[in-house]
Every structure is written in C-alpha cells, then in structure tokens.
Amino acid sequence: MKLRWTTAVWSVIYLLLLLSLLTPFSIVTAFLLVLPVAILFTALNTKSFFMHVVPVWLIALLIDPIYLLFAIYFAVPGIIMGYLYRKRKSAMQVLKYGMAVMLVEMLLLLMISTAFFQLNLSDYVDEIVKMTTAPLSEMGVEGGIGGQFLGTELDTQLIKDQTMRLVPFAMIISSFLMTVVTHALARPTLHSMGLSVPRLKPAREWMLPRSLIWYYLLIFFINIATIDSDNTFMKMIVANATPLLQICFMIQALGFFYYLAHERKWHPIVPLLTAIPIVLFPPAMIIGILDLAFPLRQAFSKNKR
Template sequence: MKFSFKSAVWSAVYLLLLLSLLTPLSVLAIFFMMIPGVILYASLSLKSFIWHLVPVAVILVVFHPIYLLLLLIFTLPAIVMGHAYKTRKSALFALMAGSGMMLAEYLLLLLVGSVIFQFDLSSYIEDVVKLTIEPLTNSSNQMINGFAWTPEMTEDVAKQTQLMIPFALVVTSMVMAFITHAIARPILNVMGLVVSKLPPAREWRMPRALIWYYFLALLIEVISRQSDGTYWTMIAMNLSPLINLGFMIQAIGFFFFLSHTKKWNPVIPYFLAAAVFFIGPLRIIGIIDLAFPLREAISKSKR
C-alpha cells in the first residue's frame, strides 16, 4: 500500500495521540498509542512507513523535543507487532512480542532515568500517594468520619505501591498490546491484510506448570514473611497476582467452554467472566480446571 488518504489520516491520529500524552488525556490515550503505528507499519512498506513518520516527527519537534522520545518509545513495539502481522505470525505471538517490547522499554526508561537523570521513583510515588491521601488526613474529615489516618498508614501505602510496580508494568504492557490487537486487526482486515485472530475464549488454557508456580509463589510468600528485607517481599507481591491472573484467564476459558457445551445464553459467560475479576474465590475454578481434566469429563458426559 502506497501513500493514500487513509495512511495520512492514521499519521494524523498518531500525531494527536502523541500530543495528548502531556495532557490529562494521557491516562486513556496511552492504551491506544500503538494502534496507528501498527496499522501504518503493517500496511506500508518500510520506506513508506518512515516517510509517514517524518512529518509527524517534524511537527512534534516544534512543540517540544520530548515528544520525539515518546514517538520512539511507542513506535518500536508497534513495529514489532506490525512485523508479526506482516509475517503471518499467530495473534498470541504478536501480543507477546508487543507487550514484551513495551515492558522492556519501561524497564529501560526506569534504568536510564535513575542512573543518568537521578530520577528517584520511590520518592515520586511517595509524593503522589501523599497528595492523593491528603483529604483523608484533613482533621475535619477525621472528626466527621471518626477515622484517623496516620502518617504511618501513608508510608505503608506508598511502600506497598512501590513494591507493586513490576506487576503494574507487566499488566499495563499486556493491556496495551491486547487493545492494539483488538482494534488494529479488524481495520487491517478491511484494508486487505489478513491478520490471525486469537483462539475462541472457550479454548483458552494456561500451561499446567502454572500450578507449580503457584506453590512456588506460596513458598516465596512464607519466606518473605520471615525475612526483614524487601527483595523477597517484592517478588511475592508481584508473582502471586500474576499467577492469580493466569488462573482467572483459565476460569474465563472454562466458563466459555461450559456455555458452548451446554448451549447457554451467549450473554451468561460474559457475566461470569466479569464476575471473575470482582469475586476473587472464582479463580479457584481456574485452578481446578487446570489441575483436573474437567473439560474432557464434561465432553465425555455429553456424548
């Protein structure tokens, strides 16, 4: 696909999204940042793709040079996902490659910021937490509600937030890649580029080794409670939520499988899938489905 009105529009969309990153809209815009880059790279030749980015880069420099760094940050994972689409890789491969590249960039930025620019992430998070919790520390609010928020509580919240940074980065990268795939795939299909889709939800299964990782996480949690350092605590606080997320995905897959097998109303598995994220114990269904051949047993009973 050569230069066209559609590709120019996507370049303009990319420009607007990048400009929104230094505004309050960045909270939402960041999750859609890779979409224009993926569409442009997957639908254009490398030379055309570069020429489409040149005017975007020139306009960004006029506003502020920092935008060029943002352009680079979000273009690299977009290229990775777009290349996966071009080479007919599976949707899961594209998602893992895109989220992995995004995560690697986050970690690199944290390293560069702390080493070169002396950016103290811990202090920044502590300041943000204090600013957020400040209404709770107001003496009048404490008198009305009969609840006293102490400085020690604020420090504890800040510490817990700092320890959860790796988990937040992983989940953010995965969500960005998933949203990008969900929106870019149908658009690229309309543009004539066939992009593979994710397997149906009823086929979602996590590796059975996740059970052993679960026991490992429990062991690390016990070690962290007996240790005075933050190293084991950080591992425990990030590993357990990631594993539980895997069990949630397994439970969602089981609900869709059960609905498909039993011919339930199509809306029911979506309600159950949403409930998994709000009702923690429902992930136990994912653990049972992973540990025992529930789906095979249901299929045999139907026969």
C-alpha cells in the first residue's frame, strides 16, 4: 500500500515537473525530469509503469502537445536508467548509459530541428549572445569597464564564435549533470521505498584512466599547431576537449584528497572543502594529473606506515 501511494505521488510530481518546462523554473526542473521516470520504472513492473505515466502524458497532451514531446524526450533516458536499476547494474554503468542516451537524444533533436524545422543554430546562438550583451550596451558601458570586454561588434562576434564551438561541450556537460542529479536523488529515494540500488564507489577509490594524460598532451600540441590555422574543425575539438579533460583532472584531484583524508583520518568535511579551491583555481587540477601519472597514493600510504 505504501509503495502504491508513493508511486502515485511520483506520478503527480512527474506531471508538475512537465508543466513547469514552459515557466522560468525550467532551468532547474529540466534537470529533474528524468528522475520520476527512473523511479517509477524501477519500482513498478512494465505494465504498472505505463498505467502511471500514460495518464500523465494524456493530461500533458490535452494542455499542450509540446508537453507530450517533452515527456517522451525525458522518458527515454529515465526508462533506460530504471531498467539498469532493475537489473542491479553498477552505478557507473547506469551513469554511462544514461549519459549516452541523453547525448544521443540531444544530437537527434538538433538534427531533426535543423532538417525539418529549419533551425539555424548559428542564428539562435547569435540571438542569445545579443540578448546577453544588450544590457551592457544599454547601460552605456562601452567606454568603461564593460567596454573592455564588449566594446565592439567584433568582440560580440568572437563571443558568438566561441559559443558555437562550445556547443558539444555544453551538450556533454548537460547530459552528465542530468544523469548525475538523477542518480544522486534516485538512489536514496528508491532505498526509502525498500529497493536496493548499487552506489558509486567511494570518492577515495576514484581512479580515471591514465590515458587521459596522453589525450591532454595530444590536445595541447594540436592547440599549438592550430593557433594560426583556419582549420575550424580542429579548433572546435581543442575548445571542447580541453575543458572536458580539465574537469576530469579536477574530479581526480578531488578523489585524491578524499583518499588522503581517509588515510590521515581527517574530518569528512576537509576533502569536501578542497572542492572549492579546485573549482575556483583551475591550475589545482595538476594534483589530479600527478595522481594519475605517479603513484602518489602509494607514497602517502608508505609514509603513513
């Protein structure tokens, strides 16, 4: 009985999240829309799952057909993640598949919008950049501090070009964040419903592939080789791969501090606080690079002995 009421509540939450997509709250709720589907698909059998979500889809369709499209779009990764939860796959596998499905959906959506609805991504980005920079111009900051960053049309064009280059990065990060948020909230929720879901390894055990260092070096040399080049494709690869690899090294650095805190018996808040300088001071990622390149953890273990 408790499970029945809980799943009914999640159906209502699912509907409310869908209806929020055309409101200013969508910037937050969009990251939560996969969650109800993943929970319902994990907690219910397939027939019961559709008995819960189909009424939500029908209500959404009656209000506005666009809501049904949103529902289907976010339901696919939710079903995939829920299916993997059912099969008790590892948390990392759930994250990988969930992120991959979301990324594929974004690419398909972009392709369909471009092919059938004449979406021009360049024009769309141009409008966003103009909307973002217009307030500065209206405030008359062209000759002041703001003008140093946004003084000419050339500066605006550079911002637009850089934004266009970073579209793949934005898609990957969005997919990653949606998947992580879904898993972070789904696991304790399902646990409270009496369902066991595998958890991620402790942060102190995080070890990314050492090959990331070679990828970073490759991107570094490609960047040097294409500084004066007109090869926009290679520049786009560099622009997207560099921040992605840097984020990986930041995650590795955070894992190292969690390992160090565990070995030294520090308070759990200490490694969490290190995330602040790691994020705010990007060169701190060098710790993650060193942790991958050299046996730092073994060295600290030996020193402890």
